[in-house]
Amino acid sequence: MERIVVSGIDGSAESRAAAEWAAREARLRDLPLKVVHVWDPVPDPIAQAPHLGGGTLQHWAERVPRETVEGLRLRHPGLEVTAEQLPGGPAEVLARVAGDSELLVLGSRGMSGVGGFMVGSVGLSVVAHAERPVVLVRAGEQAADEHEPDPTGIPSAATPYRQVVLGLDTTRPDESLIEFAFEAAAARGAALRVVHGWSPTPYEVYSLAASPETQHLLAAQRAAALAAALEPWRAKHPNVEVIEEAVVGVPAHHLVDASRTASLVVVGRRIRRRAFGPRVGAVTHAVLHHSTAPVAVVPHP
Structure with missing residues (x-):
């Protein structure tokens, strides 16, 4: 390469x-x-x-x-x-x-x-x-689109970069995807906003409705998994401000919303060897079509 x-x-x-x-x-x-x-x-x-x-x-x-x-x-x-x-x-x-x-x-x-x-x-x-x-x-x-608005509310290339947004699946977090996002944020001197969206299973939906305690427990578990996945990368990039979000709902919807204040959105694509050929996953496909910021697609195993 x-x-x-x-x-x-x-x-x-x-x-x-x-x-x-x-x-x-x-x-x-x-x-x-x-x-x-x-x-x-x-x-x-x-x-x-x-x-x-x-x-x-x-x-x-x-x-x-x-x-x-x-x-x-x-x-x-x-x-x-x-x-x-x-x-x-x-x-x-x-x-x-x-x-x-x-x-x-x-x-x-x-x-x-x-x-x-x-x-x-x-x-x-x-x-x-x-x-x-x-x-x-x-x-x-435009270059100004990647930057925060100036005091008059107008984006300017002279102001700091907007945040980099990373969509992350905590069940199988890939190092190359996380590394790409951290390096992009570090190069820009920008914050990294890591979004983990999750849709509850039918059992979890019932539990969430029936018990507020269960709701807090599930949210805490998701947040803990996200923090654990990012912990070694925080240590490797101590100068990068990291904002962690483990939120209920369709991941693509949260990423598209986050793109409105982002300089770059980073998503992954799993490399799969299948008879019917490679595919772009549903989340990545939706983000590609609806993001208002540039989108980086990082392939990984």
Whole structure:
């Protein structure tokens, strides 16, 4: 694996926002950035035919990575930025590229100008198949969106970062997922808000209704499990403020709510080898479609 941040680009507004986010992330991690443009080659007569807006299809395909790199170097002086154009299907190529990088960043269209993502088939396929973290960024995402509002109530890149939110299943907490979230918070100098949402079993629902003491006991057990999972990471990252939340309800709902005041939401995806292929879990799928902050999906066993 190469220590590099990679951004997939295609000339769209969402891929430009993703490239800008990737540049900021590369600066935080002190890593170089590579922009990758995947182009499915076409027969030469088609490639050389006039394209809408002027120029040929081949000229447009070559211009996208060149102009992206030029713009990123101008706006992020000192950042090492390179470009690569690869042939093939975008989903397959980007999933492969992700495996050779520290982090892959992709764009996702916003939903009619309101909060949330519209994750296309390419993005979902890459997330489902990649074995390295993938971040999805909305079109229109700005650097200021990651920061707390200034005294006038306006987000500003000069103010501290908003918190990083981690969705965690305490029954099988994965170290790579927790480590990614802590390191993201540490790099930003931000608080880490860890959300463990749980839905009571039918027996627990009955017990909760019948006994307030049982309600307190179950809540205490969930909170204790969350604290135990995070204890070694608190010791490893003593400068990261950690906010623990063990809350009753659908986990995705709590994470989407938390995304409204987050700079980044971190969720996991279990790598499963099944005959019908990889899948994105229900919680991660819901967060991808409805989060108002960039979402990092970290694959793990």
